[in-house]
Amino acid sequence: MSEIIKKNLSELIDLIKKKEIKSEELANLYINKVNKSKKLNSYITTCFEHTIQKSKEFDKKPNLNSLLPGVPLAVKDLFCTNGFKTTAGSKMLENFIPQYESTVTENLWKEGAILLGKLNCDEYAMGSSNETSYFGNVINPIAKDTVPGGSSGGSASALAADLTPATIGTDTGGSIRQPASFTGTVGLKPTYGLCSRWGIVAFASSLDQAGPMTKSVKDCSIMLEAMAGFDKKDSTSIEKKKENYSKNLKTDIKGLKIGIPKEYRVENMPKEIDELWNKGKSILKDLGADIIDISLPHTKYALPTYYIVAPAEASSNLARYDGVKYGYRSSKGNDLIEMYENTRSEGFGDEVKRRILIGTYVLSSGYYDAYYLKAQKVRQLIKKDFDENFGKVDAILTPSTPSSAFKIGEKTNDPISMYLNDIFTVPVNLAGLPAISVPAGLDKKGYPLGLQLIGKTLDEQNILNVAYAFEKNCNFKNEIKNWWL
Amino acid sequence: MSIDKDKIKHISKLARISIDSNKSDSLAKDLTSIFKFIEQLNELNTDKVEPLSSILNTPLRSREDKINDGKIRDKVLENSPKKNEEFFVVPKVIE
Numbered sequence: 001m002s003e004i005i006k007k008n009l010s011e012l013i014d015l016i017k018k019k020e021i022k023s024e025e026l027a028n029l030y031i032n033k034v035n036k037s038k039k040l041n042s043y044i045t046t047c048f049e050h051t052i053q054k055s056k057e058f059d060k061k062p063n064l065n066s067l068l069p070g071v072p073l074a075v076k077d078l079f080c081t082n083g084f085k086t087t088a089g090s091k092m093l094e095n096f097i098p099q100y101e102s103t104v105t106e107n108l109w110k111e112g113a114i115l116l117g118k119l120n121c122d123e124y125a126m127g128s129s130n131e132t133s134y135f136g137n138v139i140n141p142i143a144k145d146t147v148p149g150g151s152s153g154g155s156a157s158a159l160a161a162d163l164t165p166a167t168i169g170t171d172t173g174g175s176i177r178q179p180a181s182f183t184g185t186v187g188l189k190p191t192y193g194l195c196s197r198w199g200i201v202a203f204a205s206s207l208d209q210a211g212p213m214t215k216s217v218k219d220c221s222i223m224l225e226a227m228a229g230f231d232k233k234d235s236t237s238i239e240k241k242k243e244n245y246s247k248n249l250k251t252d253i254k255g256l257k258i259g260i261p262k263e264y265r266v267e268n269m270p271k272e273i274d275e276l277w278n279k280g281k282s283i284l285k286d287l288g289a290d291i292i293d294i295s296l297p298h299t300k301y302a303l304p305t306y307y308i309v310a311p312a313e314a315s316s317n318l319a320r321y322d323g324v325k326y327g328y329r330s331s332k333g334n335d336l337i338e339m340y341e342n343t344r345s346e347g348f349g350d351e352v353k354r355r356i357l358i359g360t361y362v363l364s365s366g367y368y369d370a371y372y373l374k375a376q377k378v379r380q381l382i383k384k385d386f387d388e389n390f391g392k393v394d395a396i397l398t399p400s401t402p403s404s405a406f407k408i409g410e411k412t413n414d415p416i417s418m419y420l421n422d423i424f425t426v427p428v429n430l431a432g433l434p435a436i437s438v439p440a441g442l443d444k445k446g447y448p449l450g451l452q453l454i455g456k457t458l459d460e461q462n463i464l465n466v467a468y469a470f471e472k473n474c475n476f477k478n479e480i481k482n483w484w485l
Numbered sequence: 486m487s488i489d490k491d492k493i494k495h496i497s498k499l500a501r502i503s504i505d506s507n508k509s510d511s512l513a514k515d516l517t518s519i520f521k522f523i524e525q526l527n528e529l530n531t532d533k534v535e536p537l538s539s540i541l542n543t544p545l546r547s548r549e550d551k552i553n554d555g556k557i558r559d560k561v562l563e564n565s566p567k568k569n570e571e572f573f574v575v576p577k578v579i580e
Contacts, residue, residue: 096564097564099557232546301525307519325561325573327564335576335577336576338503338576341502345505356502357497358520361516374526375526376537377531377534377535380534380535380536381531415515415519
């Protein structure tokens with residue numbers, strides 16, 4: 001197997017720019033390995049004819065000034081791709097072929113990237129292990145019986161297994177950062193509004209954000225730069241100038257104040273995670289940062305708040321799947337209402353139905369104040385916790401997840417234990433902040449663990465810089481042995 | 486809040502999802518434990534807290550009420566499970 005595809009995105013871009021490799025050659029290397037890696041089940045759809053055609057076109061007239069010149073990329077199957085099936089991991093959209101392109105993917109193609117295929121994910125991005133996908137479990141290349149995390153599980157698995165040089169996911173409660181942590185890769189959830197949501201299959205609109213998943217922090221800055229930008233088609237898109245994250249990346253973090261929230265030291269957290277957190281603190285301290293203890297008192301209420309807000313928004317977003325305009329339609333039922341009920345019963349999987357029912361209930365007459373309004377109030381308190389502390393610190397360091405990758409089937413019978421995976425990532429979505437997960441070490445099983453850096457609103461550059469400095473001094477090495485080939 | 490079979494029937498009707506009766510017991514059990522988890526929020530006094538309805542500091546933008554696309558009927562119909570020329574087809578609604 002070629003050594004070239006093990007390289008980071010930024011190294012591949014250099015090779016293309018120096019004309020040491022052609023786009024078509026690179027595409028063929030990935031296609032070759034994807035074809036041999038079906039066991040991982042990380043791809044739902046491939047479009048290799050398109051990839052080769054586009055890479056040939058690129059090689060004929062290469063634009064080497066773009067950010068992603070002729071780079072083949074696979075994306076999470078939640079981004080609508082014009083003319084290519086977009087399933088959201090659901091039977092409901094098994095045969096759905098969008099007639100338009102999502103803004104974020106369009107931005108990648110404008111920068112020279114070429115679509116390789118669509119990556120598996122939890123159904124409608126609802127899950128933390130990729131086990132809710134209608135298209136089957138995804139395997140973590142770390143070890144054959146482990147989950148890659150979720151919901152961007154196919155993205156994380158494909159990236160770690162060198163089946164794409166970089167990728168994009170979406171993060172509603174941790175769906176980029178948790179799988180990044182589980183696979184020893186870098187994942188960033190941008191500030192709410194930095195990347196357009198237009199053309200992304202909606203889960204919870206006040207929380208959803210697209211973001212990059214990469215092998216290095218530098219790669220992450222390149223991808224973010226390519227994806228981000230104002231879009232008038234998304235009413236919550238932030239109007240601001242484009243930033244050059246990759247050019248402005250630096251390792252000098254002297255004098256930066258890094259907060260350590262005591263509430264993130266949760267009960268039953270494995271000792272290894274605590275040790276890793278301490279390692280992170282001492283690396284940043286040695287680089288000249290000030291480590292400051294802080295308190296985010298409402299942290300424990302973030303998950304219960306999330307499990308009201310996210311299902312409520314999901315229940316209204318998913319009301320559109322009625323078997324009329326697009327998607328699956330049941331053949332059973334004597335009238336329109338029965339057709340709706342059967343379509344939604346047969347088309348959605350168990351976890352999606354569970355969340356639609358929770359959401360419907362918390363929004364229903366007589367319960368709205370007790371649940372939904374209450375959750376919006378607590379969300380305010382969670383946001384205030386961060387606002388108050390960002391007067392005192394520049395970034396916050398926490399573990400990314402309360403454990404390393406777990407076994408397939410280990411948590412599927414207990415929804416709450418599955419939800420607890422996102423305990424460190426969910427508060428960030430509720431507050432709309434940017435956060436990045438960087439690989440930090442291996443546990444005793446040899447499975448990767450990540451640390452999370454949380455930043456102020458639109459302070460992506462700062463957390464990228466801290467992560468970059470951390471990465472350079474941490475010496476993390478992913479140990480993936482290609483056992484599935 | 487404990488969720489029983491009747492409540493499941495009521496919510497699933499509102500959500501337009503038919504639930505197999507042999508699945509509603511386990512669903513009721515799951516939802517009960519999720520609501521127990523959610524109800525931790527009741528420990529907090531939020532009487533004087535403003536609900537957060539948008540994370541953005543600026544109000545949502547509005548646009549002029551002007552047609553900015555159109556002539557995409559075929560694209561709109563492209564993915565419909567059942568169509569007849571330029572119409573979506575649904576089961577009979579009016580007797």
